[in-house]
Amino acid sequence: MGLEKILRSHREEILAKAIASLHRSHLEHYEAAGADEIRGRLGTLLNLVITAVLERNLAPVISHASAVATARFEAGVDLAEVQTAYNVLEEVLWLEILKTLPAADQAEALGLVGTVLGTGKDMLARQYVSLATQTHTPSLDLKALFSGTDSL
Numbered sequence: 468m469g470l471e472k473i474l475r476s477h478r479e480e481i482l483a484k485a486i487a488s489l490h491r492s493h494l495e496h497y498e499a500a501g502a503d504e505i506r507g508r509l510g511t512l513l514n515l516v517i518t519a520v521l522e523r524n525l526a527p528v529i530s531h532a533s534a535v536a537t538a539r540f541e542a543g544v545d546l547a548e549v550q551t552a553y554n555v556l557e558e559v560l561w562l563e564i565l566k567t568l569p570a571a572d573q574a575e576a577l578g579l580v581g582t583v584l585g586t587g588k589d590m591l592a593r594q595y596v597s598l599a600t601q602t603h604t605p606s607l608d609l610k611a612l613f614s615g616t617d618s619l
Contacts (some may be wrong), residue, residue, distance in 0.1 A: 473567050474517045474560075481559050485509050488555040510581040512556055512587075519583040532587040536594035546595045550588060557584045 474481075486502075486509055511531070519528050539549045557580065564576045 469572065470564065470568065470579065473563060473576075474520060477563055477567070478517070481556075481563055482506070482513055484562075485513070485556045485558045490561060491553060492551055492555065509552060509556060512552065515587075516556070516560070516576065516580065516583050520579050525583065525584055525586050528583055528587045529590045532590035533594045534570055536591045537598065538596045540595050546592065546599075549591060549595070553584055553588045553591065557581070560584075 486505055489505060489509065515528050515531055519525055523604060536546075536550060539546075560580045564573055564580065567575055
């Protein structure tokens with residue numbers, strides 16, 4: 468069974484595990500969003516991953532990540548919360564690949580999934596930080612991490 472078949476035939480199982488993992492993270496805004504919203508968000512992300520792997524096209528993932536970063540920034544959601552959603556999906560996908568694919572096919576499959584989600588996380592972070600630098604955001608006030616910055 469190849470990666471494409473795993474992603475399609477195990478989609479619901481992958482999604483359920485990602486939702487459970489995200490729930491265990493106890494993220495404030497995700498818990499407030501409710502189960503249906505979380506399922507929809509992770510389902511959309513998983514669909515984008517599947518399509519990107521099948522078509523070898525990252526443009527929709529990049530566009531989605533940029534839009535999500537903007538929406539979550541404007542809603543006051545911390546970047547770490549949004550990154551966690553990507554991370555839990557990636558972890559579930561990796562475990563499914565390692566469990567299901569023959570060892571000879573795992574490296575390429577992990578590389579494909581890692582590339583898709585890594586690209587999404589990179590765009591998410593870049594867009595979020597770009598927005599944050601235009602507005603003072605306490606969670607990104609790095610001066611507090613360094614002594615001697617009180618004169619800045």
